[in-house]
Amino acid sequence: MTVTHITESFAGLDTPLLVVPVFTDDTALSGWAAEADAGLGGAIARARDAGDLAGKKSRASVFYGSGAGPQRVLVLGVGSKDEFDAEAARRFAGRGVRRAESLSIAELTLRLEGTGLAVEVAAKAAAEAATMAAWRFTEMKTRSDGDDEDDLEFRVSTIGLSVDGDEEAVGDAIRMGGTIGRGVNLARTLQSRPGNVATPTHLADEAARMAAETGLAVTIMGPEELLAENMHAILAVSRGSIEEPRLIVLEHSGGSEGDAPLVLVGKGLTFDAGGISIKPAKGMEDMKFDMSGGAAVIGAMQAIAELKVPLNVVGIIPSCENLPSGTAMKPGDIIKSREGKTIEVVNTDAEGRLILADALSYAQTFDPAAIVDCATLTGAVVTALGHHAAGVLGNDEGLVEELREAGERSGERCWPLPLWDDYKRQLDSEVADIVNVGGRSAGTITAACFLSAFVGDCTWAHLDIAGTAYGEGKRPYERKGGVGLPARLLVEWVRSRAG
Ligand code: BES
Ligand code: MN
Numbered sequence: 001m002t003v004t005h006i007t008e009s010f011a012g013l014d015t016p017l018l019v020v021p022v023f024t025d026d027t028a029l030s031g032w033a034a035e036a037d038a039g040l041g042g043a044i045a046r047a048r049d050a051g052d053l054a055g056k057k058s059r060a061s062v063f064y065g066s067g068a069g070p071q072r073v074l075v076l077g078v079g080s081k082d083e084f085d086a087e088a089a090r091r092f093a094g095r096g097v098r099r100a101e102s103l104s105i106a107e108l109t110l111r112l113e114g115t116g117l118a119v120e121v122a123a124k125a126a127a128e129a130a131t132m133a134a135w136r137f138t139e140m141k142t143r144s145d146g147d148d149e150d151d152l153e154f155r156v157s158t159i160g161l162s163v164d165g166d167e168e169a170v171g172d173a174i175r176m177g178g179t180i181g182r183g184v185n186l187a188r189t190l191q192s193r194p195g196n197v198a199t200p201t202h203l204a205d206e207a208a209r210m211a212a213e214t215g216l217a218v219t220i221m222g223p224e225e226l227l228a229e230n231m232h233a234i235l236a237v238s239r240g241s242i243e244e245p246r247l248i249v250l251e252h253s254g255g256s257e258g259d260a261p262l263v264l265v266g267k268g269l270t271f272d273a274g275g276i277s278i279k280p281a282k283g284m285e286d287m288k289f290d291m292s293g294g295a296a297v298i299g300a301m302q303a304i305a306e307l308k309v310p311l312n313v314v315g316i317i318p319s320c321e322n323l324p325s326g327t328a329m330k331p332g333d334i335i336k337s338r339e340g341k342t343i344e345v346v347n348t349d350a351e352g353r354l355i356l357a358d359a360l361s362y363a364q365t366f367d368p369a370a371i372v373d374c375a376t377l378t379g380a381v382v383t384a385l386g387h388h389a390a391g392v393l394g395n396d397e398g399l400v401e402e403l404r405e406a407g408e409r410s411g412e413r414c415w416p417l418p419l420w421d422d423y424k425r426q427l428d429s430e431v432a433d434i435v436n437v438g439g440r441s442a443g444t445i446t447a448a449c450f451l452s453a454f455v456g457d458c459t460w461a462h463l464d465i466a467g468t469a470y471g472e473g474k475r476p477y478e479r480k481g482g483v484g485l486p487a488r489l490l491v492e493w494v495r496s497r498a499g
């Protein structure tokens with residue numbers, strides 16, 4: 001599915017569904033809404049005068065044309081103009097696609113005008129969200145929920161987007177939004193696949209396939225290579241499972257040879273049962289999403305490659321399962337990390353930080369300009385920030401602020417938590433160099449403190465996405481399940497570094 005750039009005027013338009021916005025502060029219909037109204041004999045104006053289109057958010061009406069012009073016009077109330085930002089453009093596009101779905105229409109045209117946004121911002125955001133909204137995960141279903149077999153196959157397949165402005169700039173913005181949306185959708189597809197399908201081997205195969213398609217270099221490390229690299233923390237976590245661990249490395253060479261790369265690291269734990277410190281059964285099925293960070297890095301790397309970002313960027317995904325078994329690591333075990341520190345494992349369910357410790361240590365072999373990792377790391381981040389923001393922590397305030405701003409622009413917000421030395425003392429061990437759990441308080445911070453012990457003197461930041469990577473699908477361009485977050489944030493941050 002690609003979003004196409006509509007350059008026709010209203011008069012030249014032939015579409016089964018045209019979607020136009022109406023703002024609260026509009027005193028009269030204007031632009032395409034006014035043109036559509038003329039073709040409908042004033043029906044939109046009458047609805048508006050009756051107060052049915054007060055322009056409030058979530059108000060929507062469909063009008064049916066006759067003869068020339070669009071077959072249907074969906075008028076969406078989008079709130080006031082001064083509140084209309086990139087996120088509002090995304091919601092507008094998502095609502096249009098959702099209504100097309102409920103009408104079983106495969107094709108629609110979105111018209112974005114009068115927003116007050118820079119056209120490039122509006123066009124990119126709408127194209128990105130339309131691409132995300134049209135995505136579905138149906139590959140595991142053999143029949144639809146209802147009796148209608150068509151429902152399973154039905155997809156919105158053709159989306160046009162009309163935005164006034166410099167034709168080339170708008171076209172570029174639409175292509176960029178579509179590319180980012182497809183990267184997000186790749187992440188969501190990988191997230192949605194269950195643990196028995198999306199194994200570490202599967203993630204590695206999918207990353208390799210994507211790399212071959214986009215021209216990224218790829219290196220896949222298995223048990224022997226991990227052992228040769230002294231990545232005993234990854235090996236320790238994976239010991240409870242029959243599935244082999246993988247370390248996936250994707251390299252985009254958009255910069256000059258020798259330029260320090262940006263390194264993105266994503267937790268790729270394909271199923272987290274907790275290990276011997278086993279989790280309660282309730283909700284454990286959601287732990288297939290414990291590879292969300294890895295999925296987002298794979299999706300972001302696809303977009304970065306396709307956008308030909310003029311920087312060197314490396315994606316690293318440590319991937320394994322965390323299961324209880326007779327061969328699993330045990331509470332009390334002490335493991336030697338790649339970095340050299342010994343780790344006392346008091347709780348085998350704090351496994352993400354173990355595999356990230358080795359991955360972050362390995363990341364330094366690329367002499368990075370900065371490392372950003374993302375991981376469904378702690379339940380505590382849900383207590384701290386709920387489902388509306390990821391936690392961001394790091395050893396460099398400037399980098400943390402760059403990520404916060406990239407999150408604001410991309411619609412994937414993150415919010416800073418402190419990483420003070422006071423918290424680091426919670427990780428002192430009696431018997432090893434560091435312990436993997438820092439007690440009950442400040443769980444997100446102590447988890448990040450643990451990671452910080454493995455980044456050397458690199459500029460580094462960490463995104464805790466346990467509360468945001470998957471969810472109920474409340475935004476109109478999302479669905480229940482994988483969100484693909486923080487793929488958009490990562491791409492936005494990398495692009496901002498490219499200037
Ligand atoms: N994958 C979980 C974190 C998680 C929790 C993700 C809820 C999504 C939703 C992680 O491996 C984990 O189990 N963390 C423990 C750490 C604890 C043992 C210190 C947690 O948060 O309970
Ligand atoms: Mn765990």
Ligand code: ZN
Pocket residue numbers: 269272290349351352376377
């Ligand atoms: Zn986990």
